Amino acid sequence: MRRRSTLKNLLVAGLAIGLQAAFAQTAYPAKPVTLVVPGPPAGITDQLARLIAHKLGEQLGQQVIVDNKPGAGGNLAAETVAKAAPDGYTLLMGTQGTQATNQYLYKALRFDPDKDFVPVHTLISIPNILVVRADRPYRTVKDLVDAAAQQPGKLTASSAGNGTGTHLASEQFQTVAGVKFVHVPYKGSAPSIQDLLAGLIDLSFDYPASTLAQVQAGKLRALAVTGTSRLPALPQVPTIAEAGYPQAESTSWIGLLFPARTPAPVVERMQTEVARALQDPAVVEAIGRMGGVPLALGGARFGAFVHGERARWKATIERSGATVD
Template structure:
């Protein structure tokens, strides 16, 4: 005869299991309570906004615009230039995910650098939360004003008939101006000789002097010279024409829709930052990008507001990674 299991011990065991579960739950709640209170009290001290560039640059200007906006958060801008923005990005990737360290992420730091540098100590996809877009800045395809090309098609026709004859300058290997040029060459089926410089200023100076033939660079770097007639703008690489140059077609209107490219900037938090904290910033940035004064400032930078938040911004960043991975692999570009 099989012995019967005593009823009282079974109930006791079940009670013990229930008590243990209750204690574990209470413990978890006790640990979660301070975190919840911290989120509700956020921000209780200044937030550090890390900018991967020097003072005065477009990323810095935009960061200070965000910092100065009336959104109830005291923001301290921390400029960390170097290594294509990787130093700043690694700093934020390793920061405490409490909402008090935020990154001004760029096309480079969040989309293309991981394919240019082989030894990054952070993973843009794994280590960050894409919170909100801020600005999208197209490049201008410009040539020296003394050259005869009046359109993109004329430029391409000459380049196809004279492979390797035209020189294209950039602000440096792996920069937005370099990658925009590589993308265009791939789509147009032409080959320019790339001449990298250490920044936009020397690149534009040599273009004005006739030492190089063309470049893809920000309107902030080229617009004044275009308006003076010293450079000729053939196309805008963004999706829409620039208000300052309404006569200049987009690259798609010029016949190369796949060559659209922009440099963009957005806010990123360390992974595991509490969702309510990120949501507070998303709401704040949405308000900033609806402020006419902020929009006017962005237009003066040659950009347009990048009003994408949450999942929509995350999808945009992932698509950018795919595009620039392909472009960089085709170009064989590397910075290590």
């Protein structure tokens, strides 16, 4: 009798778990979902957030609300989501900074980028473009490296700020090429590129969204793209590997994460919907206009990718001595 009772209890418990999972799949979401964005309105992270929020809203049948929380390199947004209820109604637009590099740039974080989140799905991979002013004599990456070798510590490289992807891409390249630039950090890509155009800076590793129009207008010259493939908008510009520096490949990326302990059925539902959204031709085209490509890594693959990125950028940051506070 005791065995029958135990078996009955196990069957009931199993049935309850199955029903709970089925309910989560069919009933979720029952209200709007908030997508917390670690950047201001109009930036590329915000543009992507609004694109994905609109598409997910259509697919889920519930509004996805974009909540901009800029500041501290994305740490304010990440902390907000880390402390949110793990009920599937608060998502983080996580970046290379919030999930992989900030822990090595800031003295202390009020969240754990590994333990406080569960990865849902990546969204986009964005390369940097190595650009110089069009009237400068550098026509290839080798030209630039030769000039830097002949004038150690003379060429200036601007960035969107200490510890940003634009800064770290430059540091990675310098390590691989064996040259040294003078780093000039700005508060964002716009002033950085403005001074490059004005001739006050020699070079920059910035995003397509900030440089592409100036390259196409003939004001900047693109020497290389740091991603693994050429940009469709600049088919004549080689990758950094094609230019002779494969170990200098680097990209920035963005993905979605829930707070830790969010129920697995909810995470799986969102993974499915994000993967579906990234297959929409209109979404793919919009991501292309941002200078990126869809990055399709869900769940455990996303988690493994982030761990690899942490190891890689930790080494670069330690070599460069980069710090934010």
